[in-house]
Amino acid sequence: MRGSRKPAIAGIAVAAALTIAACSSSTTSSTSPATSAGSSTGASAKVTLTWWNNGNTQPLLGVWQSVAAAFHAAHPNVTISINAIQSDLFTTKMPIALKSDNPPDIFQQWGGGQESTQFTSGKLANLSSLTSSWISELGAAAAGWQVNGQQYGIPYDQHVVGFWYRKDLFAKAGISSPPTTIAQLESDDAKLKAKGITPIALGGGSRWPDAFFWEYFAVRECSQSVLQSSIKAVNMTAPCFSQATKDLTSFMATNPFQGGFNATQAQTGAGSSAGLLANGKAGMELQGDWETSVVPALTSNKNILNELGWFPFPTVPGGAGNPTAVLSGGDGFSCTTGASEPACAEFLQYIDSTPVQEELVQKANVGLPANSAAEAVLTNPALVAAAKAHADAAYDAEYFDIAFPVNPGQALDNALADFFAGKGTNSTIINSVSSSSGH
Amino acid sequence: MARTQSAVTAGRGIASRPAVGTPAPRSHRRLRKRVELTVLLVPPVALFVGFVIVPMIFAAWYSLYDWSGYGPLNDFIGLQNYSGVLTGPVFHQALLHNVIIAVLSVLIQLPVSIGLALLLNRRVRGRTFLRLAVFAPFVLSEATAAVMWYELLQPSGPVDALLNAVGLGGFVHYWLASTSLVLYSVFAVATWKYIGFGIVLLLAGLQGVPAELREAAAIDGATPWQVTRRITLPLLAPTIRIWIFLSVIGSLQLFDLVWIMTQGGPANASTTMLTYQYVNGVERTQFGYGATVSVVLFIISLVFALVYQRYALRRDTAGAVTRAVG
Numbered sequence: 001m002r003g004s005r006k007p008a009i010a011g012i013a014v015a016a017a018l019t020i021a022a023c024s025s026s027t028t029s030s031t032s033p034a035t036s037a038g039s040s041t042g043a044s045a046k047v048t049l050t051w052w053n054n055g056n057t058q059p060l061l062g063v064w065q066s067v068a069a070a071f072h073a074a075h076p077n078v079t080i081s082i083n084a085i086q087s088d089l090f091t092t093k094m095p096i097a098l099k100s101d102n103p104p105d106i107f108q109q110w111g112g113g114q115e116s117t118q119f120t121s122g123k124l125a126n127l128s129s130l131t132s133s134w135i136s137e138l139g140a141a142a143a144g145w146q147v148n149g150q151q152y153g154i155p156y157d158q159h160v161v162g163f164w165y166r167k168d169l170f171a172k173a174g175i176s177s178p179p180t181t182i183a184q185l186e187s188d189d190a191k192l193k194a195k196g197i198t199p200i201a202l203g204g205g206s207r208w209p210d211a212f213f214w215e216y217f218a219v220r221e222c223s224q225s226v227l228q229s230s231i232k233a234v235n236m237t238a239p240c241f242s243q244a245t246k247d248l249t250s251f252m253a254t255n256p257f258q259g260g261f262n263a264t265q266a267q268t269g270a271g272s273s274a275g276l277l278a279n280g281k282a283g284m285e286l287q288g289d290w291e292t293s294v295v296p297a298l299t300s301n302k303n304i305l306n307e308l309g310w311f312p313f314p315t316v317p318g319g320a321g322n323p324t325a326v327l328s329g330g331d332g333f334s335c336t337t338g339a340s341e342p343a344c345a346e347f348l349q350y351i352d353s354t355p356v357q358e359e360l361v362q363k364a365n366v367g368l369p370a371n372s373a374a375e376a377v378l379t380n381p382a383l384v385a386a387a388k389a390h391a392d393a394a395y396d397a398e399y400f401d402i403a404f405p406v407n408p409g410q411a412l413d414n415a416l417a418d419f420f421a422g423k424g425t426n427s428t429i430i431n432s433v434s435s436s437s438g439h
Numbered sequence: 440m441a442r443t444q445s446a447v448t449a450g451r452g453i454a455s456r457p458a459v460g461t462p463a464p465r466s467h468r469r470l471r472k473r474v475e476l477t478v479l480l481v482p483p484v485a486l487f488v489g490f491v492i493v494p495m496i497f498a499a500w501y502s503l504y505d506w507s508g509y510g511p512l513n514d515f516i517g518l519q520n521y522s523g524v525l526t527g528p529v530f531h532q533a534l535l536h537n538v539i540i541a542v543l544s545v546l547i548q549l550p551v552s553i554g555l556a557l558l559l560n561r562r563v564r565g566r567t568f569l570r571l572a573v574f575a576p577f578v579l580s581e582a583t584a585a586v587m588w589y590e591l592l593q594p595s596g597p598v599d600a601l602l603n604a605v606g607l608g609g610f611v612h613y614w615l616a617s618t619s620l621v622l623y624s625v626f627a628v629a630t631w632k633y634i635g636f637g638i639v640l641l642l643a644g645l646q647g648v649p650a651e652l653r654e655a656a657a658i659d660g661a662t663p664w665q666v667t668r669r670i671t672l673p674l675l676a677p678t679i680r681i682w683i684f685l686s687v688i689g690s691l692q693l694f695d696l697v698w699i700m701t702q703g704g705p706a707n708a709s710t711t712m713l714t715y716q717y718v719n720g721v722e723r724t725q726f727g728y729g730a731t732v733s734v735v736l737f738i739i740s741l742v743f744a745l746v747y748q749r750y751a752l753r754r755d756t757a758g759a760v761t762r763a764v765g
Contacts, residue, residue, distance in 0.1 A: 091721055095508030117724060121509040205615075205704065260594040260616035262705035271593040407507070410723040421618060423706035 033370040038098040040123035046338045048079040049105040049347060052093075053333070056084040063364040071350050074330070078343045086245065098123045098336070105344050109153035109334040111144040112398050113405035124152045125335040130345035136353065141370050144398050145332050148242035154348040156213040156357075157330035160390040161212050161399070162312045162326070164295075164382065169197050169283045170309070182251065185314045192283045200408070201282035203266030203273035207417040211401060212286050213251070214325065214416050214429065217244035219325050219397045220316035231403045236430050240320060245419075245426040247316055252420070258282060262421045266296050278304055286313070288329070289386045293365035301356045310382035312389045329399045342351075408433035489678075501730035508726040518524065520731035529707050532714040540626055540711070541690035545683055548630050550627070552637030552682070553675075559638065560645045565589060570642070574635035581632070585699035588628045589615070615701055618708035625697055625709050632696065633689070637682050644678030645671070659736075677755040684747055691740050712736050 055064040061084055068080035083104065090108055097103040109115055118124055128151045135142050135151060145153035165178065173192045179185040186192050189199035198322035203209040216271050217229065222240035230236055258264065258276060265272045266287075266432055274291065276282040278299035285291070286426035315323040318428065331349070335344035350356060357374030360366045367376060374393075390396075401409035415432035501523070505514040517569075524530050559570050576584060591597045592614040599611045614624040649670055656666045694713035697703060703710030703718060712717075712732060720729015 087558055091724070095724065098509055118509055120507065155474040195650065205702065207702070258594070260613035262618075263615035263621070265589075266592075269590060271590060271596065405723075407654070410718075414718065417704060418706040421704065421706035421708075423618065436674060438763065 005098050023166070046077045046079070047343050048081055049340055049344055050081045050083060051333075051347075052083045052085055052090075052097075052104040052107040054085060054087040054090065054108045054331075060364040060366070063359060067351060067356055067359070070356075070413040072345055074350075075343070076344070078347070081349065096116060097120075103336045105202060105338065105340050106333050106347065107337055109145065109332045110402055111153050111155065111330065111332055112402040113409055114402060115145060115153050115334065116147045117406045119147045119152055123336045125337045125341045125344065127151045127154065127335060127341070127348070130342060131349065134349055134352075138370050139372065140396060141330065141372075144330065144396075144403075145334075153332045153334040154352065155330040155370040156348075156351050157332075157360065157370055158328060158330040158368040158390065159290060159327045159367065159395075160326050160386050160396075161216070161286065161288050162310055163284050163286055164277060164291045165284040165309050165311065166277065166280060166282075167307055167309045169195075169280060170305055173197060173283070178309065179314050180311075182247070182314045184314050186251070186254050186256075188283075189225075189254055194404035197343070198258040198276065198282040199284060200256045200258075201264070201273035201285045202261040202420075203264050204257075204262040204417060204420050205264050207413045208264035208399075208401060209266050209273065210420045211399070211413050211416045214244055214248050214419075215246040215400050216286070217251075217316060218321075218326055218400075219327055220244075220313070220319040220321045220323070221247065223320040224322065224395050224397075227397055229248070231398075231400065234404055234408050234433050236433055241430055243319075244428050245277055247428055248419075262417075267298075271297065274298055277308075289367035289383060292380055294382055305380055305382070308382050310385045310389075324389075324392055324394045325392055326393040326396055327399055328390065328393075328396040330400050331366070332370070357430070391438050404433060495734075498730040498733045498737075502734050504727040505725075506727035507724045509724075516727075520728050521735070523728065524731050524735055529710065530712070530715055532707050533703075533710045533712045536622055536709065537691050537693065538709050539622065540629065540693060541687045543626050544630075544633075544686045544690050548634055548637060548686065549679065549682065551630075552634055552641055553672075553679070555634070556638045556641035556645060557671070560642060570638075573638050576632050577635035577639075579632070581695035582699055584628065584632050585696045587698045588631075592624060616705060618705055621701055621705065623710045625700060628700065629693065629696055633686075637686070640682050641675065641678055644675045647678075648674045662739050678756055680751050684744070684752065685746075687743060688740060691736065691743070712739075 025142075051064075053060075053064055055061045064082060064084070068082055085108075087108070094107065096109070098118060100105055103123055109118075115124070124147075131154065132152055135154070138155065139156050141155050142151065145151060145155055163178070169192065170188075171177070173188070173195045175188050175191055179188050192199040218241055221243045222230070222238060226238050226240055230238055230241070251357075256271075258281075264276075267274050269275055270279055273285050274284070274287065274294045275298040277285045277291075278295045278301070287294075290302065291308075293306055295308070296302075301307070312324075312326065333348055335348070336339055351360075352371050354371060354373045357369040357371045358377045361369050361374055361377050367380075367383070368390060372391070375387050378387055397403075401413045403409070404412065411432040412429070415424055415429045419429055486759045501512070503515060503517060504512045505519070506512050513541045555573060559566060559573070563569070579587075593599075594613055594616070598614065602608055602611050612620055615621050652670050652674075653666050656670050657663075661669065692713060693711045694717070697709055697711055697714050698717065703714035713736070716729050716732035716736070720726055720732060
């Protein structure tokens with residue numbers, strides 16, 4: 001969904017939020033006070049859990065409120081106090097909150113290196129023992145929320161990045177089926193251009209969409225073990241990463257993107273890359289599955305979701321990566337240390353239960369649920385295709401900017417944006433993640 | 440000075456209205472003065488100390504640490520952050536962009552503001568409406584103006600359509616995507632946004648230019664240009680100097696417009712010191728480094744303010760700032 005990919009989805013929303021923040025940055029509500037007796041939670045005493053989530057707009061706002069109310073109804077001793085905060089504000093709020101004596105009991109967590117950066121505060125609760133009885137139900141999805149093998153966060157949805165395309169424009173250009181190799185993609189780009197259609201919309205002004213291209217080339221070129229060891233060591237000197245830059249350079253030489261893509265925002269307004277796709281001004285966009293929650297708001301076309309198709313990032317000949325591997329991530333929550341850890345863990349278990357997961361998919365358009373049992377309620381064919389590609393993938397590679405600790409992750413995004421603007425080289429990309437560079 | 444003194448005294452007399460002919464005892468007046476000073480000064484001083492001085496002290500402290508914002512401040516690195524900021528090529532770029540915006544403001548916005556203020560000071564039909572029109576953009580928030588212009592400057596957007604419609608299609612560019620043009624696009628938007636403020640300030644200054652002086656010069660045979668150049672502009676100089684001061688400080692602190700329109704991109708082509716600070720301090724969670732950028736920006740602004748105060752504003756503020764009134 002919009003803004004949920006990560007807190008660093010910057011741009012108009014950030015500055016607008018900064019401007020508004022001084023007045024009111026959050027929406028606060030809470031369930032009704034505990035009145036009835038009996039509780040199935042491990043916490044016998046009455047507790048109030050403060051919950052910072054990024055569901056500050058509908059429909060997620062309403063869904064979280066009903067989830068909190070339902071949990072309270074089943075566990076009268078636990079009251080959930082919601083504080084809905086715009087995604088980007090977590091970047092500034094969490095360091096201060098985790099430094100204070102009164103951090104939120106539950107807060108939005110994107111996992112990966114960011115979680116490991118927050119882990120250094122000493123305030124993240126280790127949920128391993130409290131979730132051991134059910135965490136396996138999430139399968140591999142939970143791994144991205146571990147630090148040193150311990151579960152410090154729990155995902156509630158998953159995201160997979162792939163190409164969203166306009167079926168009508170593909171048909172107009174005479175493309176009968178989506179491309180499966182980079183050569184076919186380039187050939188299809190040429191067919192779209194011949195019909196006066198921009199092949200691929202890119203939100204380069206937001207920076208992180210640029211990174212998807214390079215990262216996917218790296219996922220195709222690098223073996224899983226090289227990827228994992230490079231992410232862990234925060235080191236991208238393995239030759240496959242340089243090969244990814246070469247692949248990207250060749251691909252960019254075919255001019256697949258709209259003019260002025262360096263200044264195009266990803267998700268804001270009809271002129272954004274998602275807006276260009278939504279309004280039929282571009283044939284494709286490489287984006288996460290949150291696209292289904294972003295696109296409808298950017299066009300008057302009520303049938304837009306049925307006009308979109310999805311295909312995985314094409315294969316690259318000779319690459320050492322498994323051709324089915326996907327770039328992915330997700331949204332989740334962490335608990336902070338304190339007496340309310342058992343209740344917090346139980347609440348997160350409730351969020352990952354099949355009924356709540358189905359509600360999140362159906363009412364809040366969260367994309368792919370963390371609990372795959374709820375995938376049965378996915379109806380959009382494109383989303384179903386994305387879910388299948390995700391399920392069939394040999395392995396997941398988390399978006400690099402989230403997988404790395406925050407500083408090198410952001411430095412990589414910036415270096416890649418510079419590269420797309422024609423101001424970077426392979427070495428500026430490769431060296432960006434070393435902590436001393438990038439300024 | 441004497442006028443100020445008498446006004447103060449007169450005001451005090453009216454406010455207190457003691458029994459006529461029986462002045463309050465000296466100690467009573469002194470006590471009341473102290474109470475007045477305390478009541479008037481404590482809130483602003485408390486706010487200033489709490490929201491300016493204390494944060495600056497904290498920023499200076501944080502700037503000596505490698506600190507991600509999480510956990511305790513325990514990685515003291517001395518002045519390493521300062522050497523990182525001051526030798527960083529992107530910071531140099533950011534500083535240069537701030538200086539370019541400041542210089543362009545003075546070279547372009549100032550003459551335009553003066554010209555429009557002189558025009559709007561005359562009795563022309565629809566003057567109120569025109570004044571309102573030029574001031575309207577200033578009333579908009581920066582976020583609103585930035586979002587609006589971001590949309591207007593999109594490729595094939597309204598600005599491009601207008602240029603094409605009037606036969607100036609050759610001037611169509613990627614206003615925000617071109618690394619060589621983006622800074623000037625942002626400056627143009629800033630000019631649109633802030634020109635009204637300059638005009639209103641100068642119009643207020645023009646009210647202080649006695650009409651009789653201009654009339655006397657005209658009677659003596661001065662041309663309108665000579666009246667403007669020899670009478671109006673010299674008397675407007677204090678206002679102009681204040682405008683330059685505000686404009687340069689505003690240019691050094693430019694953030695919202697740039698961040699919303701370009702995020703300092705593409706490839707840092709429109710980055711300013713504050714967008715640099717946000718990217719490197721907040722987004723990258725290097726709060727120690729970000730604090731260092733704040734301190735450097737503070738020092739640059741302070742040095743400019745002091746030097747400008749000393750050499751340019753000295754005459755204008757004589758008595759008000761440089762020594763106690765009365």
